[in-house]
Amino acid sequence: MKMTRQPLILAAALATALALSACGKKDESASPATPPPAASAPTMAPAPASTAGMAPASDAAAAVTLSSVELGSTVDASNKILASGTSFAPKDTIYASVDTSGSGNATLAAKWSYQDGQIVHEDSKTLNATGPETTAFMISKPSGFPAGNYKVDISLNGSQVASKDFTVK
Numbered sequence: 001m002k003m004t005r006q007p008l009i010l011a012a013a014l015a016t017a018l019a020l021s022a023c024g025k026k027d028e029s030a031s032p033a034t035p036p037p038a039a040s041a042p043t044m045a046p047a048p049a050s051t052a053g054m055a056p057a058s059d060a061a062a063a064v065t066l067s068s069v070e071l072g073s074t075v076d077a078s079n080k081i082l083a084s085g086t087s088f089a090p091k092d093t094i095y096a097s098v099d100t101s102g103s104g105n106a107t108l109a110a111k112w113s114y115q116d117g118q119i120v121h122e123d124s125k126t127l128n129a130t131g132p133e134t135t136a137f138m139i140s141k142p143s144g145f146p147a148g149n150y151k152v153d154i155s156l157n158g159s160q161v162a163s164k165d166f167t168v169k
Contacts, residue, residue, distance in 0.1 A: 064106035064129050066161045067099035069154055079136035086166040090144030096137045096152045096164065103130050106157055110137035115149040 072081035073092045081097045088094050096110055109124035121139045137152070139145075145168045154162040 063102040063104040064100050064127060064156065065102050066154065066156055067101050067132070069099075069152075069162045069164055070097045071095065071152070071164055071166055072097065075136050079134040086164070088145075088166060088168050090147065090168055091142070092168075093138055093140040094166070096154065098135045098137065098154055098162075099132065100127065100129060100135065100156075101132045105129075107155075108135055109155040109158075111153045111155070112137075112139050113151050113153070114146070120145075120150070 070081045070084045071086060072084045072095055073088060074082045075095050075097055076082055079097055081095060094112075098108060098110075100106070100108065106127045106129065107124055108127055109122070111122045112120040114120055123137050125135055125137075127133060127135065147168050149165065149167050151163060151165050153160050154164075
């Protein structure tokens with residue numbers, strides 16, 4: 001009689017364990033608001049044509065990503081370039097308008113350099129983004145910039161994500 005009880009107890013324990021594990025799986029799949037941690041990798045939309053010369057944003061850039069960079073000599077109240085260009089007069093104020101998307105904290109930086117690699121100016125701004133945002137960086141020199149080729153490098157969280165070349169004539 002002991003021989004028949006042991007297999008029955010073992011079978012009952014196995015059936016209980018299977019039933020409990022199946023219940024746990026049902027609860028996880030019944031809640032669509034909480035997707036599994038690695039259910040899908042984030043996808044990036046193709047970059048618009050105006051972002052030529054830009055590297056994709058780093059994976060370390062959390063949820064904030066670079067959308068575009070535009071250069072010009074004036075910006076509006078929302079930091080958007082009014083008339084874009086890549087050629088400036090020596091006494092122009094030169095703006096880089098940087099569009100980002102996503103949400104979270106990030107550090108956006110601009111490094112302006114002259115053709116020989118000399119740093120003209122560096123600046124960074126901390127973002128606490130809650131959606132699309134436009135940030136403006138600028139350089140000016142009342143006595144005028146020397147004629148030549150310049151470049152602005154844009155970094156997001158320490159990784160370069162864009163570069164724009166321009167000239168001063």
